[in-house]
Amino acid sequence: MALPEFETFEYDVIIIGAGGAGLRAAVEAANADVSVGLICKSLLGKAHTVMAEGGIAAAMANSDERDNWKVHFADTMRGGQYMNNWRMAELHAKEAPMRVHELEAWGALFDRTTDGRIMQRNFGGHRYPRLAHVGDRTGLEMIRTLQDHSIHQQIDVHMECTITTLLKSDGRVVGAFGYERERGRFRLFKAKAVVLATGGVGRAYKITSNSWEYTADGQALAFNIGAELKDMEFLQFHPTGMVWPPSVRGILVTESVRGEGGVLLNKDKKRFMFDDIPELYKTQTADNEEEGWRYVTGDPNAKRPPELLTRDHVARCITREIREGRGSPHGGVYLDIAWIKEKLSNSDEHIRKKLPSMYHQFKQLAGIDITKEAMEVGPTTHYMMGGINVDADSQMATVPGLFAAGECAAGLHGANRLGGNSLSDLLVFGKRAGEYAAKFARDHSHGDVDNDAVQKAIEQTLIPFGNTGESPFHVQHDLQDMMQRLVGITRTEGEMQQALVELGRLDERAKSVSVTGHREYNPAWHTSVDLLNLLNISRIIATCAIERKESRGAHFREDYSQKDAEYGKFNLVVRKDESGNMIMERRPVQPMRSDLQEIIESQR
Amino acid sequence: MQFRIWRGDKSGGDFIPYETEVTEGMVVLDAVHQIQAESANDLAVRWNCKAGKCGSCSAEINGHPKLMCMTKLSDLPPDEPVKIEPMRSFPSIRDLVTDVSWNFRVKKQIKQFKPRKPDADDGTWRIQQGEVERVQEFRKCIECFLCQDVCHVLREHHLHDQFIGPRYLVYTASLEMHPLDTEDRLAELKQAHGIGFCNITKCCTSVCPEDITITDNAIIPLKERVVDEFYDPIVKIYRKLTSLVPGSKAQVRDSSG
Ligand SMILES: Cc1cc2nc3c(=O)[nH]c(=O)nc-3n(C[C@H](O)[C@H](O)[C@H](O)COP(=O)(O)OP(=O)(O)OC[C@H]3O[C@@H](n4cnc5c(N)ncnc54)[C@H](O)[C@@H]3O)c2cc1C
Ligand code: SF4
Ligand code: SF4
Ligand code: FES
Numbered sequence: 001m002a003l004p005e006f007e008t009f010e011y012d013v014i015i016i017g018a019g020g021a022g023l024r025a026a027v028e029a030a031n032a033d034v035s036v037g038l039i040c041k042s043l044l045g046k047a048h049t050v051m052a053e054g055g056i057a058a059a060m061a062n063s064d065e066r067d068n069w070k071v072h073f074a075d076t077m078r079g080g081q082y083m084n085n086w087r088m089a090e091l092h093a094k095e096a097p098m099r100v101h102e103l104e105a106w107g108a109l110f111d112r113t114t115d116g117r118i119m120q121r122n123f124g125g126h127r128y129p130r131l132a133h134v135g136d137r138t139g140l141e142m143i144r145t146l147q148d149h150s151i152h153q154q155i156d157v158h159m160e161c162t163i164t165t166l167l168k169s170d171g172r173v174v175g176a177f178g179y180e181r182e183r184g185r186f187r188l189f190k191a192k193a194v195v196l197a198t199g200g201v202g203r204a205y206k207i208t209s210n211s212w213e214y215t216a217d218g219q220a221l222a223f224n225i226g227a228e229l230k231d232m233e234f235l236q237f238h239p240t241g242m243v244w245p246p247s248v249r250g251i252l253v254t255e256s257v258r259g260e261g262g263v264l265l266n267k268d269k270k271r272f273m274f275d276d277i278p279e280l281y282k283t284q285t286a287d288n289e290e291e292g293w294r295y296v297t298g299d300p301n302a303k304r305p306p307e308l309l310t311r312d313h314v315a316r317c318i319t320r321e322i323r324e325g326r327g328s329p330h331g332g333v334y335l336d337i338a339w340i341k342e343k344l345s346n347s348d349e350h351i352r353k354k355l356p357s358m359y360h361q362f363k364q365l366a367g368i369d370i371t372k373e374a375m376e377v378g379p380t381t382h383y384m385m386g387g388i389n390v391d392a393d394s395q396m397a398t399v400p401g402l403f404a405a406g407e408c409a410a411g412l413h414g415a416n417r418l419g420g421n422s423l424s425d426l427l428v429f430g431k432r433a434g435e436y437a438a439k440f441a442r443d444h445s446h447g448d449v450d451n452d453a454v455q456k457a458i459e460q461t462l463i464p465f466g467n468t469g470e471s472p473f474h475v476q477h478d479l480q481d482m483m484q485r486l487v488g489i490t491r492t493e494g495e496m497q498q499a500l501v502e503l504g505r506l507d508e509r510a511k512s513v514s515v516t517g518h519r520e521y522n523p524a525w526h527t528s529v530d531l532l533n534l535l536n537i538s539r540i541i542a543t544c545a546i547e548r549k550e551s552r553g554a555h556f557r558e559d560y561s562q563k564d565a566e567y568g569k570f571n572l573v574v575r576k577d578e579s580g581n582m583i584m585e586r587r588p589v590q591p592m593r594s595d596l597q598e599i600i601e602s603q604r
Numbered sequence: 605m606q607f608r609i610w611r612g613d614k615s616g617g618d619f620i621p622y623e624t625e626v627t628e629g630m631v632v633l634d635a636v637h638q639i640q641a642e643s644a645n646d647l648a649v650r651w652n653c654k655a656g657k658c659g660s661c662s663a664e665i666n667g668h669p670k671l672m673c674m675t676k677l678s679d680l681p682p683d684e685p686v687k688i689e690p691m692r693s694f695p696s697i698r699d700l701v702t703d704v705s706w707n708f709r710v711k712k713q714i715k716q717f718k719p720r721k722p723d724a725d726d727g728t729w730r731i732q733q734g735e736v737e738r739v740q741e742f743r744k745c746i747e748c749f750l751c752q753d754v755c756h757v758l759r760e761h762h763l764h765d766q767f768i769g770p771r772y773l774v775y776t777a778s779l780e781m782h783p784l785d786t787e788d789r790l791a792e793l794k795q796a797h798g799i800g801f802c803n804i805t806k807c808c809t810s811v812c813p814e815d816i817t818i819t820d821n822a823i824i825p826l827k828e829r830v831v832d833e834f835y836d837p838i839v840k841i842y843r844k845l846t847s848l849v850p851g852s853k854a855q856v857r858d859s860s861g
Contacts, residue, residue, distance in 0.1 A: 043650070044708060045747055046658045101728050107717035107782065109736045109743060116730030134740065140657065141743060151708075152716045159708075182697055211652040245629020251655050361655055364674055365629070473641040517646035520613070521698040524645035 004458065006177075006186035011037040011156070012441035013434075014176060014189050016163050016218065017197030019047035020139075020426030021406025021433070023146035024099075025195045028434025030153040034441050037189055038150075039158045039178070041213050045147045048199050048211060048407075049426065052139025053254035053357065055121055055131025056427070057420030058096035062113055063120040064128040064300060069093040071127050073596070074603035076421060078280060079125040079310050080385075080414020081553045081563075083231065083571060086592045087392035088412040092421070092428050099427035100132050108145040110134055122259040122296055124308045125418040127284065129298070136254050136357050142423060161187060163217070164529055165457040166194065167449055168225045172400040174447030176221075177457045181526065184519025186458060190449060192441035195433045196222060196388060196397075196404040197426075201235070203476075203530075204538045205381035206484040209241055209252035212530075218408035220533035222388045223540070227397040228575045230410040230587070231386030232537070233544035236417055236554045237489045239314040241380025243332035248365045250380040253335065253358060255419045257375075258307040260354050261296045262337035263289075264318065265374065266326040272333075273306035276317055281309055293343060312416045312554045315379040319489055322378065332378035338371055347371065379489055383422065385413040385554065386544075389573060394436035395429055398575070401440055405433035415553025464528040465519075469512030472528035479506050479534060487542050492559045493549075499542045507535055540582070544572045547584060605677065606685035607635060609647070613698045620644075621685065626677055632688065633661050633672035636700070648699035656813060659748030663700050664689045669750040669811045691753040704749055710768050713796070714776055719784040735783040742778035742822060744814045745771065751808035751818060757801045767798035770808035770818050777822035780829070790833045799827055 012034035015022045026038045040047060059072040072093035077084055100118065104110065110118045110132050120129045134141040151157075163178035175190040198218030202210025223229055240253040258264075266272050277285050285306055286292040292305025307314065318333050328334055337355070341347040348371040352359050355370070362368040362375060388397050388404035390411060395403045406426045413421060464472065486499035510531050515524045550564035551557050570586040577583050592600070605626045608619040622639045633651055640647040652658040654673045661672040666680060666687050680686055694702035724730050751770040757763050768776075776793060779785050793799045802823055809818045816822070 042652055042660065043704070046652045046660050048652075050658045050746075051653045051655070104728065105719055105722075107719070107779075107785075109731075109739055109782070112731055112733040112736060114733075116732050117728070134743070137657070137744065140746065144743065144745075148711070148717070151712050182703075211654070211658075213652065246627060247630045247634045248654075357655075357657065364656070365631070365676070471641070471645050473645065477641070515645065521648040521701050522646045523640060523648060 004186060006188050006454070006458070008188045008190065009037060010190045010446065011035045012191065013037070013193045013195065013437045014039060014191040015195040015197060015434070016176060017047070017199060017406070017408070018044055018157070019049035019197060019199055019406060020142055020146060020423060021430035022047070022195070022197030023143065023150050024427050024430030025197060025405055025434035025437065026155050027146065027150050027153055028431045029438040030155050032435065032438035034438045036155045037158060037191070038155050039161050039163060039176070039189070041160065041162050043159050044157055045143055047143065048213060049139050049143045049423070051211070051252070052142070052423055053136040053252065054123060054256040054259065055133030055138045055420050056096070056100055056142065056423040057123065057126060057130050057418065058100045058132060058424055059093060059130060060097045060100065060118060060120065060132070062117040063298070066300070067128040067130060070599045071603060072096070072130065074600055075125055075127050076412070076418060077414070077600060079416050079418040081416060082414065082568065083234070083553065083589065084414030085392050085411035086590070086596055088429070090596060091392060091432075092412055092425060095428045096424040099424065099431065103142065103145050103427070106145050106149040108141050110141070121256060122304070122308060123419040124255055124258070124314070125310045126420065131420040133256070135353070136256050136355050138423065158187070162526065162529065163221065164461055165453070166221045166225045166402070167453055168399065169447040169450055172447060173225065173402040175449055177454055179461065179519070181521050184522065184525070188449065188454060190446055192444045192446055193401050193403065193437040195437045196402070196408050197406045197430065197433070198408045200384040200407045201534075201537050201541070202381045202384075204480065204483045204534050204541070205488070206480040207241065207250040208381040209238060209250055210381065215530035216533045216537035217530065218404065219387055220536045222397055222399070222402060222404065223536065223574070223576055225399055225402070226576055227399045227402055228389040228573050229387060229540060230389040230571050230573050231414070232540045232574065233548050233555045233572060234385035234415050234553055235381065235541060236311060236383040236385060237315045237379040238382035239311055239318050239379055240335055240377040242366065243376050243378045244330040244366060251361070251365070252380065252382070253375060253377050254355070255311075257335060257337050257355060257358060259296065260337060260351070261293060261340045262307065262335050263305070263339065264307050264314070265334040265336055266321045267328055268326060272321055272326070273309070273314065273317060277306055278309070278313055285309065310416055310418065312556070315489060316556060318377075318379060328376045330376050332376040334374040335377045336374035338373060383407065383417055385415065385417050386410045393432065395433035396436060396440070401444065403433045403437045405429040415555060461529055464513050464515040464525060467512050467514035469514045470509065472513040472515065472524055472531050475506060475509045475513055476527055476531050476534065479531075479538060482506070483538055487538070487545060490556050490558050491545055492557065493546060496542050496546045500539065503535065503539050503542065510535055540574055543582070543584065544574065547572055605635070605682070607639065608685045608687045609636070609639070609699070610689035611647070611699050612696065614696045617696070619687065619689070630677050631673055632665055632675045632677060632686065635677060635686070636672060636688065648697070648701045650701055657746060659746030662691055662748045662750050662753065664691060664753075669753045671748060671750070671813050674813060691749065693753045693759040694749070706764055707747070707749055707752060707771065710772050711775065714768070714772060714779070715787050715789050715792070717779055717782065717785055718787040720786050729784055731783050738821070739778050739781050739783070741816055742774050744816060745774055746814055747771065748813060750811045750813065754807045754811050756805065756807065763798065763801060767801040770802070770823065772797070773799060773802070773826060774816060774818055774822045777826055780826065790830055793826060794830050794834060799823070799830060802827075
């Protein structure tokens with residue numbers, strides 16, 4: 001077969017992904033005076049970050065002056081069940097306020113306090129109101145601010161371009177290879193340093209809040225060149241996704257609904273979250289409904305309502321209600337914000353003001369007016385805590401020259417992420433990744449690109465055009481169905497072993513999927529490429545989830561329903577060895593620095 | 605349910621009939637995806653969020669510019685085929701996907717946000733909620749480009765080199781009315797950006813999925829500023845005088861330049 005040609009581009013640093021993390025990294029690298037190429041699968045400004053709703057967590061102490069980085073640090077560690085990389089949690093808590101103010105200096109306009117500062121709202125697991133926000137469209141504000149700032153820097157943007165392979169030479173990364181969607185032409189990017197900022201894996205599941213882009217590309221790209229992945233069993237199911245009508249199943253209902261006073265009810269109208277409050281949070285949770293309301297309206301002496309416990313716990317309580325027959329007609333539970341009319345005379349207006357896009361979303365897609373009626377909600381696949389194992393300070397992966405930031409990197413969130421900690425993660429570690437990638441690029445020259453690897457990458461992606469098998473959409477659909485059933489929110493050994501068997505069959509099917517038409521903007525072809533990453537990562541998720549024989553954070557095992565202190569001593573790390581096999585390792589959790597340990601103790 | 609979807613590329617194309625089963629609550633984008641999975645694997649379409657938040661899935665549905673993910677099939681006439689075609693003001697790439705790169709180029713030409721010096725001790729600004737609300741309306745824009753698609757200056761007169769279109773007038777307004785901004789964009793608005801071409805037909809406002817009152821709240825106030833700046837000597841003198849009021853935009857501009 002005569003192989004197609006490809007265009008070659010050369011940059012000091014390339015950044016793969018243009019969500020919050022990628023854009024922030026690009027700005028930083030460009031400021032460091034290195035040449036920067038930014039590559040993304042969609043148009044600029046459409047990455048997942050645009051969908052984020054609730055806010056950015058940063059201990060600015062505008063809405064409650066008792067807040068500071070230490071409390072944020074302790075909250076993040078507690079939420080992550082102490083599986084987090086504590087150095088990342090420290091840097092994150094310390095630097096987030098600066099990164100938010102910087103956004104304001106670039107034009108972001110957050111909602112304000114009465115004295116004119118950035119207002120902060122309550123969110124699950126955060127002790128004080130901490131989320132800077134703009135109604136419930138914070139992600140849009142953030143990505144647009146970064147986008148509008150970045151277009152005036154020296155950054156070359158390659159939109160609608162998908163990277164399929166990272167290139168390595170002499171033990172370090174030297175570039176990336178992929179295709180652009182419009183014409184289906186191949187592109188080689190030579191680079192001294194590569195930053196991955198590709199986001200999550202949610203498309204491995206049927207019910208998800210994630211878009212088509214979330215096919216675990218970054219994790220798979222890194223794994224394939226031998227980089228380590230960590231914590232892949234920790235996948236967050238957000239407690240509140242839409243459940244009805246069927247076509248919107250999984251679309252996110254922001255936690256801010258609960259932050260603004262929304263309550264969860266079962267079919268008997270019982271507020272079931274008061275029934276089960278975990279030990280770690282007993283002293284921080286409201287004793288009764290009245291106290292919960294006082295908390296969300298800003299009473300500093302009140303404790304948080306149980307709806308604002310961490311996501312893993314809330315999602316499991318909802319699953320329990322549904323399974324035990326106390327769910328709503330369409331297999332969810334009720335989330336009611338309309339009830340606040342008992343407390344506020346202008347509640348309709350207040351809800352529309354604070355939750356405009358939720359109001360719009362339910363009105364338009366479900367025919368429900370959330371100022372008058374309760375919503376039906378249920379858990380939805382949302383966020384990957386695990387990902388590429390990176391150095392806390394520099395964000396460099398275990399392959400030199402490769403950096404990762406944002407959702408595709410691991411460490412900050414441990415076993416469970418707190419809401420709002422992702423957007424701040426993107427800013428803090430996006431910046432660091434950009435800075436250190438630029439530094440790495442300055443200290444190194446371009447490496448040699450291995451032509452065979454490029455040829456192989458081309459061949460691999462073109463296989464489906466020569467096949468006669470089924471459509472890639474079928475295989476992707478069956479994979480999503482299988483992962484939802486067998487490696488979902490509650491897990492058992494038997495089901496996950498079954499998942500591995502089924503993954504074997506799906507692998508075979510994926511090898512023979514066929515694509516019709518040509519390479520110009522052909523979604524079937526794109527899906528056939530993404531599918532390989534999804535399968536790869538699904539296997540890793542299942543394998544790690546089998547290995548962790550305990551329940552912790554987002555990882556819940558029905559057959560080992562308790563936390564096990566022994567398992568709290570290590571993170572699971574996987575990588576591919578020279579011969580292509582997956583190696584799994586129990587990597588001991590590093591002992592925490594004593595000053596940080598003291599913070600944890602004092603915040604108990 | 606029956607569908608007619610435009611398929612083709614820049615060399616031409618046609619409406620192709622499809623049929624797919626429709627269930628409760630489905631939106632146009634769901635139907636397109638179902639058709640893609642069942643019988644047209646290579647049908648090109650853009651989407652991301654499926655919740656009206658990213659502005660990727662713009663198209664013309666039964667002749668109306670809309671987001672496919674927010675248009676319910678039950679709101680369309682059931683007895684005639686649903687007609688789906690790409691935005692017509694932009695060059696075709698393939699099927700429902702158009703070349704919107706012009707928009708990204710235009711944005712680059714608009715002068716960047718330039719804040720005044722921080723005014724609080726902690727190096728930040730104090731801004732009242734009342735001051736941000738007007739601009740927050742403009743910042744709701746999801747860059748779906750439906751307003752650009754419908755504006756006759758672009759759609760019929762193809763004045764892409766002389767007029768930036770409603771989206772970028774909204775963008776300019778969001779900068780010009782930003783409580784911290786000190787830049788001046790009025791000269792370009794008048795000349796290179798062609799605000800004068802807009803004759804206030806309000807078609808853009810009527811298609812905006814984010815309900816931004818594009819014409820009344822963004823374009824008309826900008827037009828007034830342009831008029832004040834370039835045509836009305838009295839207002840201009842008045843502005844010079846009031847520019848001595850501390851914190852006003854004009855004052856900051858004068859003192860910096
Ligand atoms: C509905 C919703 C609401 C949320 N709300 C909040 C919230 O309120 N607060 C919060 O903190 N977090 C929230 N999150 C989580 C948060 O939005 C995401 O975790 C975060 O935006 C991820 O950002 P990122 O920069 O890592 O990746 P993304 O923004 O997802 O960007 C990924 C980028 O990588 C590109 N890419 C991927 N693969 C490739 C490839 N192979 N080649 C080239 N480019 C590629 C994509 O095109 C895209 O540009 C929410 C998530 C969802 C889904
Ligand atoms: S009001 Fe102006 S910008 Fe809007 S569609 Fe009409 S002419 Fe175009
Ligand atoms: S102003 Fe409205 S119609 Fe125009 S691009 Fe923005 S959201 Fe779309
Ligand atoms: S898919 Fe995002 S607006 Fe329709």
